[in-house]
């Protein structure tokens with residue numbers, strides 16, 4: 001996984017709330033193996049019509065916004081299904097950070113496993129950022145994980161909160177399983193004790 | 208005195224292996240379910256040369272891509288989907304997982320099969336690479352969906368790191384009126400708290416109305432917790448739960464049952480347990496519900512009217528409403544009961560259990576449908592039960608397409624059962640997102656009884672106006 005430290009890129013404002021994972025990656029593309037093809041499917045049905053032509057009104061198709069690598073959304077971004085493909089497609093299309101007032105819980109979790117940084121900022125800030133991006137298409141935003149700050153197009157700086165465990169993993173690009181295996185002894189001890197306390201739990205699935 | 212604890216906290220603490228310096232907890236996972244889309248996780252596992260730590264705790268069940276007309280080669284929509292199903296079976300065999308394969312009568316939708324087999328038990332932690340894993344909370348488990356990387360983590364370690372979610376209690380007070388089902392109750396709850404209302408929270412459903420529900424109905428409630436944005440939904444175990452579980456194939460037996468049951472009885476939230484958020488809803492205010500928009504929170508009683516964007520003062524809100532209206536092909540102020548429907552789907556992990564099928568049959572008996580309708584049982588065993596009760600005869604006499612093979616079907620539309628572009632579907636599933644049932648599909652979420660009534664009349668119809676047979 002690619003580490004995330006500080007990232008500056010053109011940002012795109014997406015005003016809708018509740019952008020669900022079916023919008024990010026339609027269900028009919030879920031069976032693709034994990035390879036570079038995912039990038040071409042991002043927001044597929046919002047971006048392209050049935051004949052594969054670009055839908056002009058969709059913001060990612062508009063001049064100035066095409067090269068964006070950061071999304072500034074509304075609330076509940078990534079709600080819906082658990083599909084990690086929604087994160088694969090965003091990452092493969094070049095996105096490294098999403099700024100929103102809230103995220104779907106599973107999407108939020110999945111992001112950290114793929115080097116995508118979801119940033120929660122207050123409503124007022126997010127609205128202000130989106131307005132500035134609408135006003136000046138192509139404007140850049142910086143997301144700095146080390147200092148835990150977002151810098152807007154007008155150079156205003158906004159601090160954000162993030163759980164230290166996830167921050168650490170992203171900064172170092174750590175593999176989750178490798179990290180957990182350092183706790184192997186704790187897991188084994190737990191399992192032995194658990195079997196004593198709840199024997200039905202250890203045997204129930206073995207029939 | 209020990210600190211009062213909620214059901215959620217009791218399960219959380221019991222499964223906590225350790226906590227790291229950042230405050231995340233390493234949780235032990237009791238049960239794990241896999242379906243065809245778990246292939247990413249198996250690839251990650253095998254790619255890193257890792258083994259499944261506890262194969263006996265993982266259950267593999269193909270459900271998303273399996274056809275419903277039968278399970279012959281010709282029933283599959285194409286070779287790719289069949290290969291995906293086979294891939295799950297191969298991964299299950301290679302890793303020695305529990306497998307309910309294609310010729311197994313127990314096979315069906317994971318979230319239907321788990322409870323039905325007694326794999327889902329109170330006090331356990333259950334995960335699956337599927338957001339509707341929240342369903343299993345109906346039996347007093349902590350159950351939640353995870354992504355592919357986390358699935359591979361569970362396969363390799365039987366654990367997961369999690370920050371502790373917040374807790375929320377939704378109390379449904381009063382009494383349900385006749386014709387109001389569990390589906391209507393959960394749709395009303397989502398309408399009330401919103402599609403992001405439960406974000407970051409585990410919801411415990413409580414109160415007299417919840418206690419009065421059967422396990423089948425409780426499963427419908429917990430299933431849709433994720434549509435309120437919640438991490439999980441749960442209901443305290445009680446006599447109803449124990450009598451449901453007793454003698455199920457994977458439930459503890461004999462002396463083990465006694466020990467398990469006495470432990471389960473210690474699980475319900477202490478009377479003075481505190482929740483981060485409390486919400487109360489009066490059941491008397493709940494009617495048969497219909498969603499009209501593209502988020503489950505866009506829900507109205509069947510007697511309602513489509514909102515008028517022009518009455519919105521906030522322009523952003525106005526744009527959102529216009530977009531939904533446009534996608535759904537509705538006009539402002541339109542009466543819900545005037546909306547003409549093209550097809551009906553009864554099935555999915557929300558509403559494909561035996562009680563759901565009986566509800567639908569009570570409306571369809573001695574009537575004929577006026578628009579195409581399919582009914583897909585949630586598992587092979589439910590199909591057998593329904594046929595034993597003669598429900599299949601009622602469905603067929605009414606003109607319904609009763610499908611012989613269980614699966615997700617038109618809920619997600621990837622196995623060949625989908626809603627055509629621009630078509631309007633009354634569906635008992637759980638998501639009305641744009642394109643969820645097929646590109647351009649217009650989904651309205653309803654209960655099985657409401658779906659059956661709609662199939663008869665061809666437009667949304669208040670089930671209370673129709674005599675049940």
Ligand code: SF4
Nearest residue numbers: 339555556615618619
């Ligand atoms: S029935 Fe629908 S919601 Fe349930 S598991 Fe299958 S696809 Fe998901």
